Amino acid sequence: DSGVTQTPKHLITATGQRVTLRCSPRSGDLSVYWYQQSLDQGLQFLIQYYNGEERAKGNILERFSAQQFPDLHSELNLSSLELGDSALYFCASSVVIGDTIYFGEGSWLTVV
Amino acid sequence: DAKTTQPNSMESNEEEPVHLPCNHSTISGTDYIHWYRQLPSQGPEYVIHGLTSNVNNRMASLAIAEDRKSSTLILHRATLRDAAVYYCILNPVRGSKLTFGKGITLSVRP
Numbered sequence: 001d002s003g004v005t006q007t008p009k010h011l012i013t014a015t016g017q018r019v020t021l022r023c024s025p026r027s028g029d030l031s032v033y034w035y036q037q038s039l040d041q042g043l044q045f046l047i048q049y050y051n052g053e054e055r056a057k058g059n060i061l062e063r064f065s066a067q068q069f070p071d072l073h074s075e076l077n078l079s080s081l082e083l084g085d086s087a088l089y090f091c092a093s094s095v096v097i098g099d100t101i102y103f104g105e106g107s108w109l110t111v112v
Numbered sequence: 113d114a115k116t117t118q119p120n121s122m123e124s125n126e127e128e129p130v131h132l133p134c135n136h137s138t139i140s141g142t143d144y145i146h147w148y149r150q151l152p153s154q155g156p157e158y159v160i161h162g163l164t165s166n167v168n169n170r171m172a173s174l175a176i177a178e179d180r181k182s183s184t185l186i187l188h189r190a191t192l193r194d195a196a197v198y199y200c201i202l203n204p205v206r207g208s209k210l211t212f213g214k215g216i217t218l219s220v221r222p
Contacts, residue, residue, distance in 0.1 A: 004155075033209065035212075042212060042213070042214055043150075043156070043212035045209045058209060090155050090156070092156075098204060100161060102158065103156045
């Protein structure tokens with residue numbers, strides 16, 4: 001158990017819908033990362049927050065957004081969902097930027 | 113971002129040592145070398161990291177070349193549980209993200 005908690009573990013939704021994935025980082029970790037993993041793309045970095053502020057952006061679509069709240073938990077919002085958004089979404093956290101990161105077990109999103 | 117190059121796959125026999133290579137010829141002086149592994153249907157798991165000197169922990173050893181352009185992850189006695197995708201990643205000391213490549217898929221034969 002890495003200490004990073006993600007909910008929900010599995011989610012099935014229809015195209016065009018919107019979902020929110022939630023992440024609670026390890027206790028004391030200030031930095032949160034979101035990654036997307038699909039079969040053909042591998043692990044893709046989406047976005048990173050540090051103590052509530054966005055610090056780095058990767059290949060995140062405009063339909064996706066995220067935020068980190070004052071209690072340090074983070075949410076990833078995915079809207080206007082398409083079939084190609086079906087993937088495993090990982091949250092990870094670290095104490096500070098550049099430190100070792102610890103991953104949650106992921107949220108499986110299936111868009112039908 | 114500095115890139116790493118790993119073989120696509122490797123096979124090993126159970127209880128034998130495994131050496132997983134990684135090339136990172138464009139590494140900069142402030143890049144730490146990190147290794148993560150991902151077991152099937154799980155999130156990536158930290159294995160080990162180092163800067164210049166060889167490192168050991170309970171999971172593995174990391175051997176870093178003197179010029180730092182390559183490194184080798186050593187599993188001293190492979191078990192079936194070690195079958196996973198292993199990622200070699202460069203992590204700048206003040207870096208803001210970890211970029212994962214395709215990794216190397218390790219298969220362990222009983």
